[in-house]
Amino acid sequence: MDxxxxxxxxxxxxxxxxxxxxxNYIINLYQERIYWHIRKILISHEDANDVTQNTxxxxxxxxSKFKGQSKIYTWMYKIATNESLxxxxxxxxxxxxxxxxxxxxxxxxxxxxxxxDGNDAExxxxxxxxxxPTKQRIAFNMKYFDKMKYKQISExxxxxxxxxxxxxxxxxxxxxxxxxxx
Amino acid sequence: xxxxxxxxxxxNTTPFRVPDNYFTQLKSDIHKRIENLNFNSKLLxxxxxxxxxxxxxxxxxxxxxxxxxxxxxxxxxxxxxxxxIYADIVDFEIEKIDEEYLFEFLPEEDYSFTxxxxxxxxxxxxxxLIIE
Numbered sequence: 001m002d003x004x005x006x007x008x009x010x011x012x013x014x015x016x017x018x019x020x021x022x023x024n025y026i027i028n029l030y031q032e033r034i035y036w037h038i039r040k041i042l043i044s045h046e047d048a049n050d051v052t053q054n055t056x057x058x059x060x061x062x063x064s065k066f067k068g069q070s071k072i073y074t075w076m077y078k079i080a081t082n083e084s085l086x087x088x089x090x091x092x093x094x095x096x097x098x099x100x101x102x103x104x105x106x107x108x109x110x111x112x113x114x115x116x117d118g119n120d121a122e123x124x125x126x127x128x129x130x131x132x133p134t135k136q137r138i139a140f141n142m143k144y145f146d147k148m149k150y151k152q153i154s155e156x157x158x159x160x161x162x163x164x165x166x167x168x169x170x171x172x173x174x175x176x177x178x179x180x181x182x
Numbered sequence: 183x184x185x186x187x188x189x190x191x192x193x194n195t196t197p198f199r200v201p202d203n204y205f206t207q208l209k210s211d212i213h214k215r216i217e218n219l220n221f222n223s224k225l226l227x228x229x230x231x232x233x234x235x236x237x238x239x240x241x242x243x244x245x246x247x248x249x250x251x252x253x254x255x256x257x258x259x260x261x262x263x264x265x266x267i268y269a270d271i272v273d274f275e276i277e278k279i280d281e282e283y284l285f286e287f288l289p290e291e292d293y294s295f296t297x298x299x300x301x302x303x304x305x306x307x308x309x310x311l312i313i314e
Contacts, residue, residue, distance in 0.1 A: 035208065039198055049208070056212045059220065120195025126197065144194055154288055 010068045021168050023060055030073060031056070033146075034080045040141040041084040042133075043109040043126075051087050055080045069157060073085040077156040081138060088134065106130050128178035139164055
């Protein structure tokens with residue numbers, strides 16, 4: 001597959017007939033990364049599949065409005081994060097559950113998830129991340145599992161680098177404690 | 183047994199997996215949904231605001247005009263009836279009223295006549311002839 005820079009893709013987007021080509025290119029390039037980002041937030045494969053599809057549909061609908069003020073992957077990660085958070089909010093409203101109950105719902109998803117290959121320690125680690133507040137958990141996942149730079153995470157989540165560093169440190173300590181206790 | 187309590191020693195690759203050929207399927211699922219979306223939006227184009235709004239306005243205007251016509255016809259038939267009844271009552275009352283009594287209530291300038299007409303009245307000339 002040929003590689004295109006964001007600038008080249010944006011230039012192609014301006015020509016309407018290349019819109020589908022750009023969209024296909026974006027799907028091929030980012031679908032896995034976007035899926036895994038969403039999967040780590042929602043745990044369940046079925047939910048992650050729905051939200052990934054919704055994310056790409058949002059991307060398709062808004063591709064013509066994309067002005068290139070941020071990088072394409074940052075923009076897509078933002079959409080994916082927002083879609084995942086909206087999904088969790090909807091689920092909470094549907095079941096009339098308070099926010100802390102969301103993590104217990106996700107925990108039961110984790111326990112019943114058939115597409116999970118991890119050992120006990122990895123399961124424990126996932127359980128530990130579920131004790132974190134949702135946004136802190138997302139930031140932790142991006143740093144710890146996706147090995148993203150603070151600057152990239154900061155652009156996606158709209159949080160300062162300093163706050164993210166403090167948050168990550170705090171999250172790591174909490175997880176460490178959870179692992180010691182359990 | 184407690185194991186791997188240090189986060190640094192844990193494997194930081196994701197422990198989740200996906201069904202076989204999932205990402206090939208995902209791409210085609212996304213395309214299918216977008217095709218449906220395009221079809222629906224084309225369908226909606228026929229019924230979009232630009233076409234529906236003028237039709238709605240026209241229909242509303244026609245309804246208002248029809249409604250007004252019906253109301254006017256009803257009111258007219260009512261007012262014709264009322265006018266007829268009113269005229270009958272006035273005729274009936276005028277017949278009963280004494281002319282002199284009527285003149286008392288009229289302002290003087292309304293019944294002051296020229297000398298010629300005064301003469302004709304005094305000589306009991308027919309009123310129709312005077313008016314002519």
